Amino acid sequence: MPSIKDIARKANVSTATVSYVLNETGSVSVKTRAKILEIIKEMNYQPNQIAKSLKIKKTKTIGVVVEDVTSFNSSEIIDGINEYAENHGFSLLLTNMRVLKRLGQEYSDTENVKKLAAPAINEILNKQVDGLIYIGFHTRDVTGIIENDKIPIVYIYCYTSKEEDYSVNYDDHLAAYESTNYLIEAGHRNIAVISGLFNSNPSRERFNGYYQAIMDNQLIFDPSLIKTGDWEFESGYRLTSELLAAENHPTAILAMNDNMAAGAINACKDKGLSVPADISIVGIDDREFSSYINPKLTTMRLPLHEMGVEAMKSLMAIINHDRTVQRNKKLKCTLIERKSAAKVFN
Amino acid sequence: MPSIKDIARKANVSTATVSYVLNETGSVSVKTRAKILEIIKEMNYQPNQIAKSLKIKKTKTIGVVVEDVTSFNSSEIIDGINEYAENHGFSLLLTNMRVLKRLGQEYSDTENVKKLAAPAINEILNKQVDGLIYIGFHTRDVTGIIENDKIPIVYIYCYTSKEEDYSVNYDDHLAAYESTNYLIEAGHRNIAVISGLFNSNPSRERFNGYYQAIMDNQLIFDPSLIKTGDWEFESGYRLTSELLAAENHPTAILAMNDNMAAGAINACKDKGLSVPADISIVGIDDREFSSYINPKLTTMRLPLHEMGVEAMKSLMAIINHDRTVQRNKKLKCTLIERKSAAKVFN
DNA sequence: CTGAAAGCGCTTACAG
DNA sequence: CTGAAAGCGCTTACAG
Incomplete structure (x- = not known):
């Protein structure tokens, strides 16, 4: 050489x-x-970029710390980050904490994640990255996982309670508002919700979006139509069965994720109801499987790629000492109309 | 600092x-x-690792060039690479070529991919990585995409025609052999195949695996049971419909990927056949959706994580001048028994 | 327009 | 056991 x-x-x-x-x-x-x-x-x-980096004290590389690459949302986010990075001459130093495999459901304990994050982040910092992006696999408060004061950092798919931190997520409230509105415009009046666990911010936000759509359209809010699931297929199945047991069952169900929506569809089929002829179902996420199930699921697509891009934009701005960047970006989901929801005829 | x-x-x-x-x-x-x-x-x-790297001429980082991170197989492979790297003090410099988004189906033209790869790889090399892993999104000959003579490199999910190159893939022949055997052991005698395009090596290998299983069990090979699809859902649907039109239709179908298997299931349903009571279907891949469709798909799981690990093992060996490593590793798939295949009663 | 020299933060023969 | 010094491959004030 x-x-x-x-x-x-x-x-x-x-x-x-x-x-x-x-x-x-x-x-x-x-x-x-x-x-x-x-x-x-x-x-x-x-x-030799290493020599150059040593001298100019910039590596033109960004550390990307992801809680779990195998999580369904990670790839597209990384794709977005990569696109922006490539266009601006940056490289990506990737670290996967493998949180799901290592901690299972214990990820909720910040301490556990922190133990994983500390060495990973330390190593990345020693390689002198110019900035850091932290990708959660699940929207939640992640305060305390990273203790850092020397490097620009932006959080994706999670957030902290610190005012000075930057994050990019999608707009849960709006996603639920729009999907509920979609069902209302299709003529539905009895719209049930299968929510995620209520200790999660997204669940609450999505519920609020649903609630506001009901209010804005002067419909009656019926609490018996609200069921609390746990994000998993089985809970979608079980709660839909409950919903269908009522004599005047809802004509539409908004499931707060595609897993539960898939469960809901199966429950309807097992009760002899046809989706969407008898009952409409819409999900949130647009998972890979969502276009393979029968009927294909109408759902809200998450702006994952865009979140990666926006995070990079924020990060570049911070690196360049532009402190006017919006601290908490919330991007818009888009409705993907497939076959699981239909107009109601009467 | x-x-x-x-x-x-x-x-x-x-x-x-x-x-x-x-x-x-x-x-x-x-x-x-x-x-x-x-x-x-x-x-x-x-x-400061940058300073150290400059001096010792080792960066303890591996360049990972992936044709498309959003491809279903990439995440788990990266997860495996990451696991090994972390355990051995290596970092990962990730570059995503976004081949699918940029080239669509033109990826088959090596020249196009090469244009994408050259700058990406150049940049990575300038950052002085100690080795390179190239992850295809699709098993195929990738000779000529990387022109390199100065750095150890191993290919995953693809291979080259050069004798001196290293690759790790899974064993297509064995996967088809085992899944066919599984159906034979369940009592099936008329087992159809929906293959991928025959210009692909995996298609041919899988067909050979199927054929050998038929021969080893002294069954009759019936060419009319072999249908050539194009890996997509629709071809699985269409070819299954053709298969079912015959008066003595097969009691089992081996689809060479899960997409086509899903199409096959739908075709059966539309003809009023119950899967697996009337007809068994098995796929290859174990995609995310495969456990969400109805019935849940019995399929061969790809050893993706393990491929990442093995690639790193090979790479470390080459870096350490251990040239005894196996040049073309082929890992074993494992059968995931779910609900789309059953024993035949008579 | 061009070069000599210092220095980025390390490691490592070598001498003592 | 310890230190002075050179050097990895660059960049950049500074002088001319």
């Missing part, structure tokens, strides 16, 4: 001059520039 | 001595070691 010295020697100039043409700084005569460029090409010289 | 100089000064020793205790090289008296260690802790000193 030729170094800048080799180029300089061969071109009969100093390394400074080579450096100037490499970086297009300084002023170099057209003639020597041409000669240097030629030799660079001839020797197939590639600058 | 304190440097090794700061530590040395405060401890009244040379930077050499600090370096010795940091790396546990050289011999340092217990006393000075203790003092240095104390000061390191006190100042919360963290060694």
Whole structure:
């Protein structure tokens, strides 16, 4: 591997001059520039970024700490981060904490995650990254997992309670509001909700979105239509069965994720109801399986790719000392109309 | 950020001595070691890996070039790579080429992928990674995409025609052999195949596995039972419909991926056949959706995580000049028994 | 327009 | 057991 010295020697100039043409700084005569460029090409010289980084104290690399890459939302977020990074000459140093595999459901205990995060983040910082992106696998408060004061950082798919932190998530309230509205516009008046666990912020936000749509449309809010699930398929199945046991059962169900929506569809089928002819079901997430189940699920697509891009934008701004960036970005989900919801005829 | 100089000064020793205790090289008296260690802790000193890398010419980081992170197989592979890397003190520099989004189906043209790969790989090499892992999103010959002679590299989910290259894949032949055997053991005698495109190596290997299972069990090979699909849902649906039109239709179908298996299930349902009571279906891949469709799909799980781990093992060996590593590793898939296949009664 | 020199933060023969 | 010094491959004030 030729170094800048080799180029300089061969071109009969100093390394400074080579450096100037490499970086297009300084002023170099057209003639020597041409000669240097030629030799660079001839020797197939590639600058050693490690050496450069040491000198300029910037690595042009971003540390990406992800709680679990195998989680369904991680890939698209990383894809978005990568796209932006590539367009701006940044590289990604990826660390996967494997939270799901290692902690199972104990991820909720911040202390456990912190134990995983500390060494990972330490290692990344020692590699002198210019900034950090932390990707949760599940929207929640993540305060205390990272103790950091020396590096710009933005959180995706999670947030902290610290005012000075930056995060990008999607708008849960709006997602539920829009999907509920969609059902209302289709003529539904009895719209049930199968929510996630109520100790989660997204559950509450989504419920509020649903509630507001009901109110805005002057419908009657019926608490018996609200069922609390646990995000899993089985709870969607079980709670739908409960819902259908009532004599005047709802004509539509908003499930707060696609897992539970899939459970709901199965419950309807098992009761001999046809989806969407007899009952409409909409989910939230747009998982891979959602277009494979029967009927294909109408659901809200999460702006995952965009979240990655926006996080990078925030991070770049912070790195460049632009403190006017919005601290808590909330992106919009989009409704994907498939086959599990229909207009009501009467 | 304190440097090794700061530590040395405060401890009244040379930077050499600090370096010795940091790396546990050289011999340092217990006393000075203790003092240095104390000061390191006190100042919360963290060694700058960039500086170290420049000196020792090793970065302890591996470049991971993935054709498309959003492809269903990528995450688990990365998870495996990450696990091994973490256990051995390596970091991952990730580059996503976004082949699917950028090229659509034109990925098959090596030239197009090469155009994407060249700058990505160049950038990674300039960051002085110690090795490279290339993850295809689809098993195929990838010769010519990377022109490299200076760095150890192993291919996952793809391979090259060069003898000196290393790759890790799974055993297509065995996967089809075992799944066919499974159906035979369940009593099936008329087992159809819906294959992928026959210009792909996996299709051919899988067909051979099927064929060998038929032969080994002294069954009759019936060419009319072999249908060539294109890996997509629709072809599974269409070809299954064709299969079912025959008067003595098969009692089992081996679909060469889960997409087509899902199509097959739907086709059966639409013809009024019950899966698995009337007809058994098994897939290959174990996609996320495969446990959500109805009935849940019996399929071969790909050893993705393990492929990541094995690739890292190969890479470490090559880096350490151990040239005895197996050049083409083929890992075993495992049958996931769910609900889409059953014994035949007669 | 160009070069000599210092320095980024480490490691490592070498001498003592 | 310890330190002075050179060097990894760059960049950048500074002088001319």
